[in-house]
Amino acid sequence: DAKTTQPTSMDCAEGRAANLPCNHSTISGNEYVYWYRQIHSQGPQYIIHGLKNNETNEMASLIITEDRKSSTLILPHATLRDTAVYYCIVRVSRRVGGSNYKLTFGKGTLLTVNP
Amino acid sequence: GAVVSQHPSWVICKSGTSVKIECRSLDFQATTMFWYRQFPKQSLMLMATSNEGSKATYEQGVEKDKFLINHASLTLSTLTVTSAHPEDSSFYICSARERDMYNEQFFGPGTRLTVL
Numbered sequence: 001d002a003k004t005t006q007p008t009s010m011d012c013a014e015g016r017a018a019n020l021p022c023n024h025s026t027i028s029g030n031e032y033v034y035w036y037r038q039i040h041s042q043g044p045q046y047i048i049h050g051l052k053n054n055e056t057n058e059m060a061s062l063i064i065t066e067d068r069k070s071s072t073l074i075l076p077h078a079t080l081r082d083t084a085v086y087y088c089i090v091r092v093s094r095r096v097g098g099s100n101y102k103l104t105f106g107k108g109t110l111l112t113v114n115p
Numbered sequence: 116g117a118v119v120s121q122h123p124s125w126v127i128c129k130s131g132t133s134v135k136i137e138c139r140s141l142d143f144q145a146t147t148m149f150w151y152r153q154f155p156k157q158s159l160m161l162m163a164t165s166n167e168g169s170k171a172t173y174e175q176g177v178e179k180d181k182f183l184i185n186h187a188s189l190t191l192s193t194l195t196v197t198s199a200h201p202e203d204s205s206f207y208i209c210s211a212r213e214r215d216m217y218n219e220q221f222f223g224p225g226t227r228l229t230v231l
Contacts, residue, residue: 036222038159041206041225041227042224042225043119043121043208043210043222043223043224043225044159044208044210044222045222046219046220046221046222049219087158102149102161102164103149103161103210103220104161105151105158105159105160105161106158107158108158
């Protein structure tokens with residue numbers, strides 16, 4: 001699976017949009033971009049994933065560049081409860097990855113939402 | 116959404132004893148479960164992958180005789196840390212993949228193991 005690069009930490013003011021970047025310049029055509037987050041001392045929580053089109057759900061939006069070498073996770077109105085480590089992961093699709101679908105976690109970005 | 120539980124949420128044991136951690140998918144059938152370990156201020160490291168009814172696949176460097184994994188049913192997987200030592204103290208997290216839901220894994224809340 002392709003490696004990702006994320007900033008170590010970011011700050012955001014409560015109520016403002018949080019934009020978390022991720023570089024995945026070696027991504028291949030059959031790899032999806034996934035975002036998870038982990039609040040302190042809890043298990044990771046799935047946020048969103050996409051292949052090449054932008055995606056939006058009730059939690060966030062995912063913007064993937066046209067060349068797919070980078071993406072941005074957007075939390076439109078950050079709250080204090082969004083303070084967490086955010087992981088960007090790229091992974092092969094089920095057609096290639098077989099039945100295991102492993103997720104490889106990097107160091108992620110610690111997002112701190114300030115009052 | 117799908118819910119995964121772990122039991123216990125924390126455990127303290129003496130060095131040399133064995134500890135069993137349970138991972139349950141509460142409202143779906145989990146054909147595949149994953150076990151991760153996370154040391155303080157570090158990321159999650161995959162330990163092993165288990166498919167229901169078959170032997171677990173361990174990641175390189177993970178001792179299969181020390182970390183016994185059983186996935187006997189579609190809703191339960193167990194991780195047993197045998198002859199635990201202080202260096203095994205960590206946060207153990209499981210995740211589960213639902214049958215036919217290839218793109219999502221659901222994580223449990225984690226189990227904090229402290230070996231004295």
